Amino acid sequence: MKNHLLFSMALAASFNFSTSFGQVSPGTMKNIQSQQLTFNETGSARAVQEITRSKELNPFLKKNWSIGHIEIDDNTIISKDRMHYNLENGTINLVSYDDDNEEVDGMFYQLDNSTIRGFRIFDSKNNTPRDFLKIDKSYFEKPNSINAVFFETFEPNVEKPKLVKEIYKVKTTIKKSAARGYSGARPAESGVVLKKYVKYYVLHNEKYVRTKLSNSKILKLYSDKKNSLKKYIKENKLNCKKPLDAIAVLNYYYSLK
Secondary structure (H helix, E strand, O other): OOHHHHHHHHHHHOOOOHHOOOOOOHHHOOOOOOHHHHHHHOOOEHHHHHHOOOOOOOOEEOOOOEEEEEEEEEOEEEEEEEEEEOOOOOOOEEEEEOOOOEEEEEEEEOOHHHHHHEEEEEEEOOOOEEEEEOHHHEEEEHHHHOOOOOOEEEOOOOOOOOOEEEEEEEEEOOOOOOOOOOOOOOOOOOOEEEEEEEEEEEEEEEEEEEEEHHHHHHHHOOOOHHHHHHHHHHHHHHOOOOOOHHHHHHHHHHHHH
């Protein structure tokens, strides 16, 4: 009971931001000046990083800039009309300007994660919001296998998301095979690419456990209510490969306990 209480209190501190974000819309963007972004400074030096971006080495979640909101630990929400989520190092990157207030190509203002609670980033094509929350590795069954800092959630306004998604990128050296199919083809060169990894975790016995999203995997993991869940999935025509369907099944499972 004590462990359950500590877990709930710690997560509540991290997950309250979704309620605040629900009150902010893309139409209320503020023009925040760099000197106001004191929460992302290291001492007196701005955390500006040079980042190489190409087709093979694009570290960001999205190719283009996105609208987004950032919440820090004192419940302050800062809205930006140009931000990136860097999947290689788990940071939020903003536009970097020189002394003449001109944008510097290839340079990004990298925020310090220590005071950031979470963020919402909008898909530039359809304006769909995606929420990410910072979750400490200790809340996972296998903390040493965790690479991300922020995890995507699919349930607004909940203290403990029952399903979270880890997304990250890692530099990988590849050896491309020689081109085939026509005479005189030149072999493609080996090189380094950023490989994207996507993993799902569900809340099970107060820990996040990695699983593939499928009806069979969910039924196996929550086997103590297998028959009830199986009936619920069938009656509601659910497919746990879809995150929202999986969450519906998990919510039903916890309603039975």
